Ligand SMILES: Nc1ncnc2c1ncn2[C@@H]1O[C@H](COP(=O)(O)OP(=O)(O)OP(=O)(O)O)[C@@H](O)[C@H]1O
C-alpha cells in the first residue's frame with residue numbers, strides 16, 4: 001500500500017483546499033521556517049485518529065482549525081482527507097483505493113468518512129489497525145523522538161518495545 | 166577583554182597538547198559529527214570552574230580525562246589552559262594577559278593556576294565573577310538551552326531572570 | 331507473553347546492530363536487558379562508533395546520538411513496518427557524510443516503504459526522488475509550489491524542470 | 495529586591511522585543527509577568543511572526559521557536575554580557591534567510607563580544623571571519639586542521655588559503 005494523496009482544507013495554516021499528490025520512493029518536503037511542513041505531518045496524524053491535542057502542539061483540538069491570518073477569516077471547520085492505494089490488499093476492504101476523511105467544526109462536532117461514507121473514528125482506527133499506521137506506530141518520526149529515545153530511562157524505552165511487540 | 170587562546174592536553178578526545186588561537190570577531194568551529202567541537206566548549210566550561218559532571222555529559226568528573234583510543238593509551242591527567250587578553254582591565258589584576266589552568270589527575274587530585282601560580286578553584290571563580298563568565302552565565306549557549314527555555318514552565322524561566330539580575 | 335517479548339527484543343536487537351553499522355559505516359552497538367524480571371526490565375543501550383573506545387551513550391556527540399537513535403527507531407519500525415513513513419527534520423544534527431548514509435538507508439528501504447522527509451538539508455534534497463515545496467504568503471496561509479522531479483530522473487525523461 | 499527585579503525585567507523585555515524583530519525581520523513579541531506577587535510570578539512569552547495572527551508559542555514552528563528562544567537568550571545575555579560567547583549549533587533548526595539574520599545579529603555585536611560558533615551550516619561558515627577545522631583520526635583522537643581566513647578577508651590580504 002502507499003500514500004497517494006493528502007488534502008487539507010481549513011487545517012492549521014491551510015485555509016484553502018490544498019492537495020498533495022505522492023508517489024512511491026523518497027519525497028522531500030521543503031520550505032522556510034513556519035511555512036507549514038510540520039502542519040502537513042500533523043494533518044496525517046490527525047486524520048489517522050490522533051486525539052491528543054498536545055501531540056498536535058496545542059491544548060485544545062479546536063486549534064487545528066485555521067485561525068485566520070491577514071485578510072483571511074478563520075475557517076468554520078478543518079477537514080483532512082488521506083488517500084491510500086490498497087495495492088497489496090492490506091486493508092480489510094474490497095476497494096483498491098481508500099480515502100479517509102476527518103472533519104472538525106468550531107462547534108466541536110466531528111465527522112468521519114471512509115470512501116465518502118460516514119463512519120465512526122474507531123472504524124478508521126480499526127481499518128488501519130494491522131497496517132502499522134495509527135497513533136502509536138513509527139510511521140511518523142520527528143527530531144524530538146530521536147532525542148528522547150536515548151535520554152529517557154531504560155524503563156521508558158522498554159515500553160516502546162512492548163508497543164512494537 | 167577577549168579570548169586569545171585555549172590549550173587542551175588529555176581532555177576528552179584531545180590526548181596530545183592542542184592549542185587554539187582566537188581573534189576578535191566571529192569564528193566558526195567546524196568538522197564532522199563526533200570530531201571534538203563540543204568537547205572544546207566543554208573544556209571552556211571546565212576550566213572556568215564547572216563542577217557538575219552532568220553538564221559535561223558524564224556521571225563522573227574523571228571521564229573528562231582522555232580514556233584511550235586505538236593505539237593511544239589513556240592519559241594520566243586532563244589539563245586545560247584558557248588565555249584572555251585583559252584589554253579593558255576588567256579582570257582585577259595588573260596583568261594584561263591572564264592564563265588560567267585546571268588539571269585533574271586520575272587519582273582525583275586537582276590543581277589550579279593563574280598565570281602559572283598555584284591557586285584554588287574559588288580564586289578562578291572570583292577572578293571572573295563580575296565579567297559575566299562562569300558556570301551560570303550566558304557565555305555558552307547550546308541548542309538544548311534553546312529548546313528548554315521555551316518549553317519550560319513560566320516559573321523556571323523566572324529563575325533565569327533572577328540569575329541575570 | 332514473556333516469550334513473545336523476548337522474540338521481539340531479539341529481532342529488534344538484530345535490526346539495531348545491523349542498522350547502526352550501516353549508518354555509522356562501521357563501529358558496533360548493542361542492547362541489553364537490565365537485571366531482574368525480563369517482563370519488567372528496562373533496556374540499556376551501548377554504542378561505539380568506529381575507532382572509539384567508549385560505549386556509554388552519554389559521551390557521544392550530538393550527531394552520534396541522533397544517528398544511534400535513528401538506528402533504534404528504524405529497528406523498532408521494521409518490527410511493525412507501515413507502508414509510509416514521515417521523517418520530520420531528523421537529519422538536522424548530521425554532518426554531510428552521515429546525511430549521505432542516512433539517504434542510502436532510505437533508498438534501501440523504498441522497496442517496501444514510501445518515505446516523506448521534511449528537511450532543510452540540501453544533500454537530503456539532492457538524494458530525494460521528488461521535491462515538494464511549501465511556502466507561506468505574507469498573510470499567514472500556506473500553499474504548495476510546484477513539485478520538482480529530481481535532477482537524475484530528469485536526465486532520463488528529459489521532462490520539464492521548474493526553475494526556483 | 496523587587497525594584498531590582500522589575501528593572502532587570504524591563505530591560506530584558508525591551509532587549510527581547512528589539513532582538514525578536516531583528517531576527518524575524520518583523521513581527522512582534524512580548525513577555526508578561528504571571529498574576530500574583532512580582533517576586534514570585536512566572537514569566538509568560540507571546541510571539542507573533544510577521545503576518546501571522548497567533549501569539550501562543552506552542553503553535554510556532556520548530557525554527558520559529560528556536561529563533562524566539564535565541565532572542566530571549568540574547569536579551570538575558572545583554573543584561574550581563576560576557577567578553578566572549580560560544581554558540582553550539584543553535585542554527586541547526588533555521589532556514590537560510592533566518593541563518594542570514596542570525597549572522598547579521600552576531601556581526602552587530604562583535605564590537606563588544608567575540609563569538610565562537612560551532613556549526614554544520616554552510617551559510618554561517620561563509621559569514622564567519624575565520625574558520626577553525628576540527629577532525630578526528632581513525633583512532634579516536636581529535637586534532638585541529640589549519641585555520642582558514644574567510645574569503646572576503648583574503649580578497650583584501652591576498653593571504654594563503656587551505657584547500658579541504
Ligand atoms: N490554526 C492555525 N491557524 C493559522 N495558522 C496556524 C494554525 N496553527 C498553526 N499555524 C501556523 O503554522 C505555522 C507553523 O507551521 P509548521 O510548524 O508547519 O512550520 P514548519 O514548516 O514545520 O517550519 P520549521 O521548518 O520551522 O519546522 C506557525 O507559524 C503557526 O502560526
Ligand SMILES: Nc1ncnc2c1ncn2[C@@H]1O[C@H](COP(=O)(O)OP(=O)(O)OP(=O)(O)O)[C@@H](O)[C@H]1O
Pocket residue numbers: 176177178196197198199200201202203204205228229230231232233234379382383384389390391392393394423634
Ligand atoms: N574521555 C574521553 N576520552 C576519549 N574520547 C572521548 C572522551 N570523552 C568524549 N570522547 C569522545 O568525543 C566524541 C564527542 O565529541 P564532541 O561531542 O565534541 O563531538 P562534536 O564535534 O560536537 O560532534 P557533533 O557535530 O555530532 O555535535 C565522542 O565520540 C566521544 O567518544
Ligand SMILES: [Mg+2]
Pocket residue numbers: 037038039555556557
Ligand atoms: Mg517543522
Ligand SMILES: [Mg+2]
Pocket residue numbers: 202203204391392393
Ligand atoms: Mg556537538
